[in-house]
Amino acid sequence: MNIRWLLGSAILVALMAGCANNKAQQASTSAPAAGSELDHAKTPPITAKTHFAAGQLAESQGDLPTAIAQYQKALSLDPKYADAMFRLGCVQTAARDFPKAIDTWNRYVALTQGSATACNNLAFCQELAGNPIAAESAYRKGIERDPTNEPCHVNYGLMLARHGRPNEALLQLQSVLPPAKAHYDLASAYEQSGHKQEAKAEYAKALELDPNLEDAKAKLASLDQ
Secondary structure: OOOOOOOOOOOOOOOOOOOOOHHHHHHOOOOOOOOHHHHHHHOOOOOHHHHHHHHHHHHHOOOHHHHHHHHHHHHHHOOOOHHHHHHHHHHHHHOOOHHHHHHHHHHHHHHOOOOHHHHHHHHHHHHHOOOHHHHHHHHHHHHHHOOOOHHHHHHHHHHHHHOOOHHHHHHHHHOOOOHHHHHHHHHHHHHHOOOHHHHHHHHHHHHHHOOOOHHHHHHHHHHHO
16 A cells, blocks of 8 residues: 555653542541642643653554544544644554544544645545545545645555556656656556556556666566566
């Protein structure tokens, strides 16, 4: 797949609940123990950034359910937390929870006022969910918003190739990639979909345009075996 997700490093901030220790509770039932108010005041607040950091740590460890829960908590505290919404959409897509992921990406599109990046991610998720018509519409909206956006053009082109529209696919790829790379990506789409002869022809075309394209040489050699 051609997923281009971002995954940053994160430092987990401890999630603390203020509570008196057993000794303090036993000392008095009518008033707080000495110093308890000061201890409580020192407890760091649980902020949206706290949950976001916890979500990033869980995501880096492959714990997708916990990451989702933490990003959702971050958004419950700050509904316009763009980074948390972006990561939530990425993790939900990776978890193949497409209905929820599509809902999140739609919210992200609205939050970013229809950014090309948001449209690209929504479209990619929609294609994975088996809805290429909706995906094509989202890709087109992203390209309309930013005609130079490479992920939109490339992912749209690859989707067109997978759905038997190679000429349109090549136009999308060539609009943002060097000619040899455009043919190479088209060949990759053919290869992934099991169209071996078409893949070989496109790898050969890529090599004709750029004889130093080593990846194309290797692909052709493997397909000839």
